[in-house]
Amino acid sequence: MNEQTENNFDFELVSPERKLMSEKVWRVTIPGEEGDFGVLANHSSLVSSVRPGVIEILSAQGDAPTKIFIAGGFADVTAANCTILAEEAMMVDDLDQSEIEKEISDLEEKLNAATDNVEVNRYTTQLSIVKAKLTAVTGVLAA
Amino acid sequence: MPSLKDYRDRIASVKSTKKITSAMKMVAASKLKKAQSQAEASQPYARAMGEMLARVAEGAIVTSSSPKLLIGTGSDQTHLLVVVTSDRGLCGGFNGNLIRLARLEIMRLEGEGKTVKLITVGRKARDLLKRAHKDKILHSFTGIGGGSRVNFSEANEITQMVLEQFEAGNIDVVSMIYNNFKSVLTQEPLTQQIIPFKLPENAQVEVSDEKEENLLSPYAFEPEENEILGLLLPRNLGVQMFRALLDSAAGEQAARMTAMDNATRNAGEKIDGLTLVYNRARQAAITKELIEIISGAEAV
Numbered sequence: 556m557n558e559q560t561e562n563n564f565d566f567e568l569v570s571p572e573r574k575l576m577s578e579k580v581w582r583v584t585i586p587g588e589e590g591d592f593g594v595l596a597n598h599s600s601l602v603s604s605v606r607p608g609v610i611e612i613l614s615a616q617g618d619a620p621t622k623i624f625i626a627g628g629f630a631d632v633t634a635a636n637c638t639i640l641a642e643e644a645m646m647v648d649d650l651d652q653s654e655i656e657k658e659i660s661d662l663e664e665k666l667n668a669a670t671d672n673v674e675v676n677r678y679t680t681q682l683s684i685v686k687a688k689l690t691a692v693t694g695v696l697a698a
Numbered sequence: 699m700p701s702l703k704d705y706r707d708r709i710a711s712v713k714s715t716k717k718i719t720s721a722m723k724m725v726a727a728s729k730l731k732k733a734q735s736q737a738e739a740s741q742p743y744a745r746a747m748g749e750m751l752a753r754v755a756e757g758a759i760v761t762s763s764s765p766k767l768l769i770g771t772g773s774d775q776t777h778l779l780v781v782v783t784s785d786r787g788l789c790g791g792f793n794g795n796l797i798r799l800a801r802l803e804i805m806r807l808e809g810e811g812k813t814v815k816l817i818t819v820g821r822k823a824r825d826l827l828k829r830a831h832k833d834k835i836l837h838s839f840t841g842i843g844g845g846s847r848v849n850f851s852e853a854n855e856i857t858q859m860v861l862e863q864f865e866a867g868n869i870d871v872v873s874m875i876y877n878n879f880k881s882v883l884t885q886e887p888l889t890q891q892i893i894p895f896k897l898p899e900n901a902q903v904e905v906s907d908e909k910e911e912n913l914l915s916p917y918a919f920e921p922e923e924n925e926i927l928g929l930l931l932p933r934n935l936g937v938q939m940f941r942a943l944l945d946s947a948a949g950e951q952a953a954r955m956t957a958m959d960n961a962t963r964n965a966g967e968k969i970d971g972l973t974l975v976y977n978r979a980r981q982a983a984i985t986k987e988l989i990e991i992i993s994g995a996e997a998v
Contacts, residue, residue, distance in 0.1 A: 569746055571850040571940055573739035589920055602754060603920040604929050629930065631750050638746050642850075642933075673862055 564596040565636035566612065568623065570644055581618070583637055584611040585630050594637050601632040607687035609647060610639065622647035624691045626684045647691050655689045702983065705976040709969060716965035722788070723958035730882070730951035736847055737879070737944040744937050751934055753917055754927050764924055767931040770894035771870045776813040778836075778860065778869040779803060779889075781827065782876035782942055783820035784950040785840055790957035792877060792950055793822040796887040800875050803889055804831065815869060819856065819943070836863065848947050853940035860939075861932055864893060876942040877949040883956065885949035892938055895931055 566583055568576040583594045586608030607627045611620040626643035662685060666678040755768075781800045783793045800823075807814050816834045818824045824838040837859060842852050863869050872893035877885040919926050 567742070567746075569743040571740055571743045571853075571937060572736070574742045587920055600917045601920060602750060602917050602926060604926055629747075629750060629926075629933070631746065631753075640743060640746055640750070640933075677858070 562596050563615075564594075564598075564634075567636065567638045568610075568625075568641060568644060569638065570641050575641070575644055576612075576623075578614065580612050580614050581616050582613045584620075585639065586610065587630070594632055597634045598632050598637070600634070601630070603630045603632075604628075605630050605639065605641075607684045609691045622691070624650060624688055626688075650688060650692045652689070652692045655685060655692065658685050659689065700979075702976065702979055705972060705979060709972045709976060712965055712968050712972065716962055716969065719958045719961040719965060723955055723962060726951045726955040726958060730948060730955055732847065733944065733948035733951055737941075737948055740940060740944060744941060747930075747934055747937050751927075751930055754919065754923055754930060765928040765931055767864070767893055767935070768895050768927065771867070773870045774812070776815065776869045776871070777807050778815045778817065778863065778872045780817045780819065780856065780860065780872065780874045780876075780892075780939075781823040782874060782946045783818070783823040783826075784946065785821040785842070786950075787822065788957065789950055789954035790960075792885060792953035792957075793820075793826070796875065796877055797823065797826045799887040799889065800827065801830075803873075803875065804834075815863075817856065817859065820946075842943060848940070848943045850936070850940050853943050854936050857932070857936040857939045860893070861935070869893075874939070874942050876946050877953075879945040879949040879952065882952045885953055890938075890942070892935055895934070 563579040563581050566576070566578060566580040567574065581595070585592055585594060585603070586606050588604040588606055591608075592603075605625065605628045607625065609622050609624050611622055613620050624645055624647050625639070625641040628639060628641040631638045631640070659682065662678055662682045666675065666682060669675045669678055779800065781796070783796055787793065804814050804816075814831075814834055815836050816827060816831060817836050818827060818838045819840075819842055821840045824835070824840065828835060839852075839856055842848065842856075860872055864872065871891065873889050873891045875887065875889050878888050880886050
């Protein structure tokens, strides 16, 4: 047990509106911009941007992971702690598949109706976030 | 001469005004508490963002290919001012002071031969600036924080518009004019430049101790520094905008609370004064009637 706690590190998940999580964890898997990576204690210092996806948090070795969907952000990792700045975060269990699918079709409609570049860009970004959300629920890569 | 009934009516009317102002004060006090706790809750993100930016900016070598948000467009011809006020009035000099500062700023910039554009946040800014500066207003946001709390997405919407204008090359320098929440009693209107970005001095001080420890293990950046800086800076802009909105929201409630407290006190004094006059008039009427009775009895 002692050894276990020594291998834990401080993990923080903050959104602009509040601090969502702050606890000692054993391992975190983060969907980095250039590929997923796992963080254990004594990880080398790293600043990475995070793409929309699911972070998995294991508070102890062998525990079931807590899955949280985040809509992109940044991760700041040092040897003793890991901070994730998320733009939007929610528990994967709280996501509703049918609602997300509706959101996707709404956005696709808007995207088709959009005329200028600015709008197209905006909807494309939103769409990629919502699609990542769907992937988080179904576990299958959306087309 | 007003009759006794007139006095009674006036006292009743001032009394009901007092009831309203004291209720408004109470509402403002509870909203202020909420706004303050929200501002507090947004602190960790802003702090983490500041630290991260300082780290990245330290590693990045500023070149002409650095993000424009950091180095600017190389010109300072066109200024955009984002003026943040409240939607509602009855909060003392809160909006008036801010608009005065905004007007001075516009005059100063125009005196230097710059072009000024405006984005107004809050109904008051729009109403008060549109007469003299209608042609400069690009967009007016109203109803921000309408649902008793400011959402980050609302701040993001404003930021997005600013960024779109900046990237289109329509503007060179962006500043926010907002009420800084210093304490419940003082809100200070101030101008803060947000583009090009200036690293907050204190953020650099905060990470300096850590830097020494980490000399051997410099940060790895993924993707590389300039690219991540390009992603961080717009995000940071959103955070600053959010903070300004939160400050402004808390300041508005604090200003309203103070204003309504004063109004309640004034109404109380007014009631005391009117009651005195009313009692004097009543006494005078009684005395007059008595004199009439007595002099009537003497005449008999």
